[in-house]
Amino acid sequence: MPVQALTGAELAERLSAGVPASVERWEEEVVWVDPSKVEDVARFLRDDSSLDFQFLNAISAIDFIEYFDVVYHLTSFRLQHTAVIKTRLHGRESLAVPSVYHVWRGADFQEREVWDLMGVDFQGHPNMKRIMLWEGFEGHPLRKDFL
Numbered sequence: 454m455p456v457q458a459l460t461g462a463e464l465a466e467r468l469s470a471g472v473p474a475s476v477e478r479w480e481e482e483v484v485w486v487d488p489s490k491v492e493d494v495a496r497f498l499r500d501d502s503s504l505d506f507q508f509l510n511a512i513s514a515i516d517f518i519e520y521f522d523v524v525y526h527l528t529s530f531r532l533q534h535t536a537v538i539k540t541r542l543h544g545r546e547s548l549a550v551p552s553v554y555h556v557w558r559g560a561d562f563q564e565r566e567v568w569d570l571m572g573v574d575f576q577g578h579p580n581m582k583r584i585m586l587w588e589g590f591e592g593h594p595l596r597k598d599f600l
Contacts, residue, residue: 456528458482458535467504471497477541488540491523492551492577498527498536499556505529506536509557512564514571516597519543523550523573542573545598552578570595 461479468484469476475490486494498506510526525538542548552575554560564575565584572593575581583590592599 456533456535458537464536464538467501468494468497471501483537483539485539485541488523488542488550491525491538491540492553492556494538495525495553495556498538503532504536505532507531509553509559509563510535512553512560512567514567514573516571516595518597521548521571521573523567525553545596547574548572549574549576551576552581554578569593572596 461481461483464484465476465479468486472490472493475486475494477485477487479485498504506527506529508528508530510528513524515522515524521542523540523542527536527538540550542550550573552560552564554564554575555577561580562584564578565581567573568575568581569583569585570593582588586594
């Protein structure tokens, strides 16, 4: 059986029932969630047996100048489906979202990499420090305003 992506509408419906007030909108294969609810959404996606997202493929961030998107790619090997969850952080300073480290330990280095290169702080991460650049490095080199 091939791996299939859950639709944004289907995922949004399940998330709205499981984590009230978490869904902001959805697209074809993406659900946008409230940044403050990211950890609750992650826990629900992992623990709900009809979703069973036990594996975090990747966390990334995209700099759009006025805002940053943080993107989570998930897989359920047992149920053979995938999901994409996004959240939007406005501004350029004090960008923060709850860490999903306590949900998926694979988030450890990925969150640190996003912090190091893009400047998104993952609140509650047990070791939020640079992973690629040295401590004391000024700025975040993958930001569009980095000189």
